[in-house]
Amino acid sequence: MSTKSAPIDRPATSAAPLRIAHVIRDGGGTGPVELTVATKLRDRGHRVTVFGPPEVHDHATAAGFDLRILPWSPGTVRAPEDLMPRMIAAAVPWARSLAPVLRTGFDLLVSDCTAFGALMGARLGGTTSAAMMPTVYIAGPRPETAATASGLRGTWAAALTGINRARTHLGLDPVGSVTEQLLDVGKLLVLTSRAFELPEVAPPAIARYVGAQLPRTTGAPAFVPPAGSEPFVLVSLSTSDQGQAGVLDRLLRALETLPVRALVTVGPAVDPARFDTPARIRVQQFVPHDQVLPHADLVITHAGHGTVLAALGAGVPLVCVPMGRDQPAVAARVTHHGLGTAIEPTATTAAMATAIRHVLDDPSYSTAAQRFAKTVEPAGLVVDEIEAMAPSTTTR
Numbered sequence: 001m002s003t004k005s006a007p008i009d010r011p012a013t014s015a016a017p018l019r020i021a022h023v024i025r026d027g028g029g030t031g032p033v034e035l036t037v038a039t040k041l042r043d044r045g046h047r048v049t050v051f052g053p054p055e056v057h058d059h060a061t062a063a064g065f066d067l068r069i070l071p072w073s074p075g076t077v078r079a080p081e082d083l084m085p086r087m088i089a090a091a092v093p094w095a096r097s098l099a100p101v102l103r104t105g106f107d108l109l110v111s112d113c114t115a116f117g118a119l120m121g122a123r124l125g126g127t128t129s130a131a132m133m134p135t136v137y138i139a140g141p142r143p144e145t146a147a148t149a150s151g152l153r154g155t156w157a158a159a160l161t162g163i164n165r166a167r168t169h170l171g172l173d174p175v176g177s178v179t180e181q182l183l184d185v186g187k188l189l190v191l192t193s194r195a196f197e198l199p200e201v202a203p204p205a206i207a208r209y210v211g212a213q214l215p216r217t218t219g220a221p222a223f224v225p226p227a228g229s230e231p232f233v234l235v236s237l238s239t240s241d242q243g244q245a246g247v248l249d250r251l252l253r254a255l256e257t258l259p260v261r262a263l264v265t266v267g268p269a270v271d272p273a274r275f276d277t278p279a280r281i282r283v284q285q286f287v288p289h290d291q292v293l294p295h296a297d298l299v300i301t302h303a304g305h306g307t308v309l310a311a312l313g314a315g316v317p318l319v320c321v322p323m324g325r326d327q328p329a330v331a332a333r334v335t336h337h338g339l340g341t342a343i344e345p346t347a348t349t350a351a352m353a354t355a356i357r358h359v360l361d362d363p364s365y366s367t368a369a370q371r372f373a374k375t376v377e378p379a380g381l382v383v384d385e386i387e388a389m390a391p392s393t394t395t396r
Contacts, residue, residue, distance in 0.1 A: 017045050018041075018047070018108055018386075018390055019046075019049075019105065019106045020048045020106060020107065020386070021098070021102055021105075021108070021127075022034075022041070022048050022049065022050045022110045023050075023051045023052060023098075023110070023115045023118040024052040024056055025052060025056070025083075025087070026055035026056050029307075030134050031052070031055075031056040031059040032063075032215040032306075033134045033213050033214070033215065033306055034213070035050070035215070036214065036215050036216075038050055038065065040379075040380065040383050041110070041383055041386065042064075044387075049065075049106070050065040050067055051067070051068045051098070052069070052070060053069070053070055053071070053072055053090075054072075057069075070090070070094050070098075072090055073089040073090055073093060083114060084162075085159075087116050088159065088162035088163060088166060089162075090116075091117035091162075091163070091170075093117065094115065094117025094118055095117040095120040095121035095124060095170050096170075097117075098121035098122070098125070099122075102121055102122055102125040103125035107390065108127070108129070108386065108389060108390070108391075109121075109127050109130070110129075110131075110132065110386060111129065111132065112131070112134065113131035113132060113133045113139075113188065114182075116163060116166065116181060119185060120166065120170055122185075123172055123184070128186050128389055129185045130186055130187045130188070130189055130385070131185040131187075132189050133189065133190045133191060134305065135191070135326045135329070136190070136192050136197060136333060137192075137197060137203050138326065138329065139178075139182040139183060160175070160177060160178050163178060183204065183206065183207075185206070186206070187206050187207075187208060187385065187389055188203070188206050188207040188208070189208055189210050189382060189385060189386070190208065190210065191210060191211070191212060191213050191382070192211070192305065193209065193212060193372075193375065193376050194209035195375040196312070196333050196372075197209070198333055208385050209377065210377060210382035211376055211379070211381055211382065212305070212376070213382060214309065214310050216290055217290060217291065220288050222291065223287060223288075223291040225261060225292075226261040226262075226263075226279060226280045227261075230260050230261050231259075231260050231261070232261045232262070232263075232295050232296055232297050233255065233260050233261070233297065233298045233300060233356070234263050234289070234293065234299045234300070235255070235263070235264040235300040236265045236304075237302045244269070244302065244345075245270050247321060247323070247345045248264065248266065248270060249275075250347070251264075251352055252275055252277060252283075254349045254350075254352035254356060256281065257353050258353055258356060260280075260360070261281070262280070262282070263292060264281065264283045265284055265285070265286055266284070267286065272285055293310060293314035293316055296314070296316045297316070297360060298317060298318070298356065299317075299318050299319075300318070300321065300356065301318060301319075301321070302321055302327055303318075303321070303322040303327040303328070303331040303334065303342070304327060305330050308320070312339060313373055313376055314373065315366070315369045315372070316366075316369055317368070317369040318334050318339060318340030318341075319341055319359055320334050320335075320340060321342070321343055322342060323345045338368040339372060340359055340369075341359055
């Protein structure tokens with residue numbers, strides 16, 4: 001059985017709220033980013049119900065949503081690098097759980113693009129769907145590039161086999177590639193800036209760049225950087241464990257050799273107490289980046305998409321230390337556009353210090369970042385794109 005249909009894309013003509021099922025996933029900073037889209041839809045007056053795995057419960061609660069749990073299959077490994085196998089294993093149960101709910105209770109599905117079961121469920125239920133790609137465009141044309149950028153573990157062929165096994169089990173036609181599965185939606189919302197892409201990237205018409213969806217904090221105390229007039233550097237590596245403790249050790253030693261002030265946020269994966277630093281360099285578990293970036297002259301990051309786009313939105317240049325997942329693809333765009341530089345996570349302390357000094361001393365990086373900050377998409381564009389998909393007849 002195939003239920004493919006042309007994408008629905010018509011201007012929103014009614015202020016009546018849409019009933020939207022919003023499916024998010026875990027994995028680093030992805031949950032809060034996708035919840036930002038849900039929050040914008042809710043703020044526009046739509047009725048949003050959030051579905052996702054147990055790991056995103058706290059994020060959903062903090063955003064003011066009651067999460068409807070989509071359980072993992074028994075024995076599922078939850079390491080972030082196992083994203084694709086996890087999503088494939090959950091595809092059939094998620095699709096079967098969601099299809100009848102979508103058919104009778106919702107006008108639209110908005111889902112993470114790798115929540116294959118949710119999107120297959122929309123096909124089964126005949127529900128219009130939009131997929132969120134919470135990073136740069138990673139779907140083809142070269143499958144091996146998309147595999148690397150999406151954190152796929154194992155061979156691309158193995159992923160395709162698993163996807164088609166699930167589709168066949170559900171009565172859906174098989175796809176010819178993982179890219180075809182990613183694009184088997186009414187619209188693909190790429191949650192990055194079009195200006196950030198590489199010039200050779202040419203996605204199909206259903207892919208719409210809607211800008212980075214950056215979570216905002218409220219009620220946090222004002223951030224005050226360490227005293228002094230030296231350049232201020234924000235260091236932020238992954239919030240999940242990527243074996244970054246050794247990289248942090250060398251980065252801190254590099255910062256200590258330079259005339260800079262710094263804040264190093266380590267997240268839950270690393271204990272700040274392991275580091276002994278001078279007063280001009282603070283190490284903390286977490287500080288909201290939107291509070292820190294107005295003070296920053298440089299951001300050093302693992303090239304996580306959210307951190308990079310937050311820095312660039314504030315006009316701050318970067319030193320990227322990509323360690324896996326989509327990070328090499330993000331770092332490649334930083335260097336291509338002259339927004340910063342990239343070094344290997346195995347770089348020596350001296351090499352790290354050289355890279356930091358280079359970006360701070362060369363004003364072209366700061367100029368490029370400040371120019372980029374003026375190109376970001378309007379904050380409400382993502383909601384406009386979703387509203388434009390509203391079915392012509394809905395029960396609202």
